[in-house]
Amino acid sequence: MKAPTRDDLIDFVYEEARMLDDGRFDEWLDLWTHDSYYWMPLDYNQEDAKHVTSLLHEDAFMRKLRVERFKGERTFSQKPKTRCHHVLNRPFIDHMDEEKGEYVTHTAFHYVETRLDDQILLAATARHELKLIEGKLKITHKRVDLLNSDAAFGNIQMFL
Amino acid sequence: MSRYANNPEAIRNLIRPTEVHRDVYIDQEVFELEMKHLFANTWVFVGHESQTPNKGDYFTTEIGTQPVIMVRHSDNEIYVLHNRCPHKGTKIAIDRTGNTGKFFRCPYHAWSFKTNGCLLAIPLRKGYKDTGLEESESVNGMAPVGAVKNYRGFIFARLNKEGPDFESFFGEALSSFDNMVDRSPEGRLEVAGPPLRYMHRCNWKMLVENQTDTCHPMVAHESSAGTAIDLWEKMDKPEGTQKPMAMEVIAPFMSPYEFFENMGIRTWPNGHGHTGVHHSIHSDYSAIPGYYEQMVEAYGEERAKAILGENRHNTVYFPNIMIKGPIQQLRLFTPIAADKTLVESYIYRLVGAPDMLLERTAMYNRMINAPTSMVGHDDLEMYERAQEGLHSDGLEWVNVQRLYQEGENFDEIAVENGTTERQMRNQFHAWEKYMTMTMEGDAQ
Numbered sequence: 001m002k003a004p005t006r007d008d009l010i011d012f013v014y015e016e017a018r019m020l021d022d023g024r025f026d027e028w029l030d031l032w033t034h035d036s037y038y039w040m041p042l043d044y045n046q047e048d049a050k051h052v053t054s055l056l057h058e059d060a061f062m063r064k065l066r067v068e069r070f071k072g073e074r075t076f077s078q079k080p081k082t083r084c085h086h087v088l089n090r091p092f093i094d095h096m097d098e099e100k101g102e103y104v105t106h107t108a109f110h111y112v113e114t115r116l117d118d119q120i121l122l123a124a125t126a127r128h129e130l131k132l133i134e135g136k137l138k139i140t141h142k143r144v145d146l147l148n149s150d151a152a153f154g155n156i157q158m159f160l
Numbered sequence: 161m162s163r164y165a166n167n168p169e170a171i172r173n174l175i176r177p178t179e180v181h182r183d184v185y186i187d188q189e190v191f192e193l194e195m196k197h198l199f200a201n202t203w204v205f206v207g208h209e210s211q212t213p214n215k216g217d218y219f220t221t222e223i224g225t226q227p228v229i230m231v232r233h234s235d236n237e238i239y240v241l242h243n244r245c246p247h248k249g250t251k252i253a254i255d256r257t258g259n260t261g262k263f264f265r266c267p268y269h270a271w272s273f274k275t276n277g278c279l280l281a282i283p284l285r286k287g288y289k290d291t292g293l294e295e296s297e298s299v300n301g302m303a304p305v306g307a308v309k310n311y312r313g314f315i316f317a318r319l320n321k322e323g324p325d326f327e328s329f330f331g332e333a334l335s336s337f338d339n340m341v342d343r344s345p346e347g348r349l350e351v352a353g354p355p356l357r358y359m360h361r362c363n364w365k366m367l368v369e370n371q372t373d374t375c376h377p378m379v380a381h382e383s384s385a386g387t388a389i390d391l392w393e394k395m396d397k398p399e400g401t402q403k404p405m406a407m408e409v410i411a412p413f414m415s416p417y418e419f420f421e422n423m424g425i426r427t428w429p430n431g432h433g434h435t436g437v438h439h440s441i442h443s444d445y446s447a448i449p450g451y452y453e454q455m456v457e458a459y460g461e462e463r464a465k466a467i468l469g470e471n472r473h474n475t476v477y478f479p480n481i482m483i484k485g486p487i488q489q490l491r492l493f494t495p496i497a498a499d500k501t502l503v504e505s506y507i508y509r510l511v512g513a514p515d516m517l518l519e520r521t522a523m524y525n526r527m528i529n530a531p532t533s534m535v536g537h538d539d540l541e542m543y544e545r546a547q548e549g550l551h552s553d554g555l556e557w558v559n560v561q562r563l564y565q566e567g568e569n570f571d572e573i574a575v576e577n578g579t580t581e582r583q584m585r586n587q588f589h590a591w592e593k594y595m596t597m598t599m600e601g602d603a604q
Contacts, residue, residue, distance in 0.1 A: 051515060055526060
């Protein structure tokens, strides 16, 4: 890929969600740069990821750890396994800088997670910061804001 | 059919020296009696003074299942009031925090109250002329709780007017709070952001017991901590690469049984106790540049070493909080029903200390105690399985026998092997005491 089109960016966001729904986690890990972060704030409009609590603020090591844990024999909260399902609104392209190869998308989505007889529905917004590296789009930062991030939740086990 | 109300004998029969009856976890009548007696007789954590720094600032929460408002009054003191209009019962405030100015005003009929709860005004007051309003309880305004204590910034309340005083209830257990606050070079903490809020479909006591359960981390958390260690060891990295902060936080969960045996458990009277007498999973964190020097400057070398050398793991303050002094965390286990508990995990900033300490604290909170935490997931799985399993008629008793010694005296402070379940037995000893202390005699 030389410079991605708007459609390429939108397809990327959809494809990422599909990987999660399909459980293709190793492929999903490859979408990220080595120094990227996945951030899910705890507070509405939270600015600081580090000095107040977040729901998630995961570097490459932590994301890999989650994926490896899913596969474990003694991962009790994943026996039986959780399944998830994303329904995405068409992403907005908020920023395109072809010179630097940097792009930002904004995607509203609904997320369903299920295990045994339980099913939860969350409304969320994802902000992807993408970079074109050696002809491939990679995620440098993904921020997921839950509409009700300050509510009391039970377990949320998969990636949104 | 009521089996336990006004029947202290039946309550006492639920607790044996080495086991407890399942009804303490699953029976809704026992739960309601806990709210009426246990949570009214004991000193329960409400909040931290930094959550209401200015006059008129308030914070809404629960003591047991009782909705209350913590508010800073015009005299700068913090009051804890029942969150109920004395007129029709409407909750006065429902946002978690806010500022009400000089008075509360009920949104239903505009009765207004000073921030110490006193009735200020009623619209169209003449309608109460000669009706005897002065003799009604309503005229007193928003009722304050029985007693309030601010201990080094932490606000506790007792719902009942009469009961044990704060100092004799907590006694030497307060040393864990002291250590947490002393870790600030200025001797002061500030709440850092909102708490994590995590709903658990299990009884509140399972969470409290788990805080000093040192035989579960290497089992229940093998999937997260064990996998983390494997990943780190297999990772391609230059020799001598320093462990990242996240590894320092999670790896000690896989420490062997001997580590936990040797760390020790201390129990205090009235159900309080802590793990990590000699060392803990928090002992080997890397030093944060500049912090030790600040502490020496503030306290002198000897005292600074003593403060930082105390690395207690989990301190349980009966009935329903746990604190971690070395990382400035407080977890509140708020009972909602026999099978439902809200867990709120707060963190605090050591005023005057480097930000990097707070970074580690925030990391610990989200990695271990969030609804999105790999560690929390397996804990909740165990609690919920237990809550369901206890309905099995295969056995009606829960075992708390580990390292039991005949004739244990919980009114004395004891230091034991770190894998003992003595602290759980200590909690049930206190449970029985505060459940029955205000119960009418053996009426049945």
